[in-house]
Amino acid sequence: MSLVELADIRKRFGAVEVLKGISLTLEKGEIVAVIGRSGSGKSTMLRCINGLEKVQAGRIVVDGIDVTAPKADLNLLRQRAGMVFQSYNLFPHLNVERNVMLALKLVRKLDTSAAREVARAVVTKVGLADKLHAYPDELSGGQQQRVAIARSLAMQPTLMLFDEITSALDPELVGEVLRVLEGVASEGMTMMLVTHEMNFAKNVADRVIFMHEGRIHEDGPARETLLEPRTAELRSFLNAVLH
């Protein structure tokens, strides 16, 4: 069975139908880049996968958990499917170490010293061992985003969802975050990223999904899909972002 299965999901906000029947499967270890114009439904799809948005129709199963079931254990689901946001969303009242430790203690029930050990390990992995005691507002955007990735990784998810995580960053800070992402990818993590970084999609992702007006318009191997788009919509989108 696939790690993630979406079957004909539909989502509307008021009168606007944002997802018009999305079906896809994601295998363990796959790295999928989701691209498309703003408003095409990319982020909404991602947010449906970990239950932050409710769908009106269709079925979503993640790692054996039926997200769309009325009594779905969303908190368990979210331990399996980590998510990193465009706006980092670190907890401003906690320092880096305690940002990472919070869910380890509350959700994974680790004691303080075990949680601290995990926190130090993941924060070191994203290259910020010297910032363990800094508060989020003392870090650059790139550093904050690396902490957010570490915080998510610390929960040992089976799947990571990344929602335009470099879009809010100053251009010179994008690289450091992408390098951390490459590191995560090289360890075999299953990843789904909504991104505007076409080079990253081409070089790191296995597969690219192009969304257009609430539907999956193209879905194929990353390099091939980006270099030889089959549809006029993807071609014009790529032209728009690359120039």
Next chain:
Amino acid sequence: MIREFADADIVYLIEAARWTLLLALTATVGGGLLGIVVAVLRVIPFRPLNWLAIAWINLIQGTPLLGQLFVFFFGLPLVGLSVDAWTAAALSLSIYASAFFGEIWRGSLQSVSQRQWEAGAALGLTYAQRLGHVVLPQAIRISIAPTVGFLVQLVKNTSLTALIGFVELTRASQIISGATFAPLPVYLTAAVIYFIICFSLSQLAHMLERRLHVAR
């Protein structure tokens, strides 16, 4: 019989200021507890209770505190409940404070970004954990300045209870002023005491804000 304004009068005023403080403290505790209820009723997803809370807030914020004091002090005896000045003062100031605390704290809770709730959710935290460990600590930090700002108002508003004969700082000043015919030094002394209380409160707020770290 007229006498000079003397050191003993200053001591008397300071002693009377204890009642000002005690009344403000009582209203803070009583109004604080009731204010939590008001804030909760205001946000829970059940319309009739929201309306009840909104009506409560508007009724109390929209009428003068002095009127509320009179309702308790002169009104309750009419229905057979005799109250002394202290009870009427404590009761009406608590109710008065509850409406303001309720609104301040609701606003502080709602001013924590929805994204913080989501970040907590995305890590698998339960609703209660998100509230207790992520949102409340930030809301409390946000609420310090307006809460203390209102406390300062509350301390000053205790002076209205002089009008129902409760002997706190203002009433004590009236008494001494009547005996000495030296209103200026008496009321200046009272003003200094009010200032010391209120200034200490705002300094306390600054200290708390520094200790609770939140994004600048």
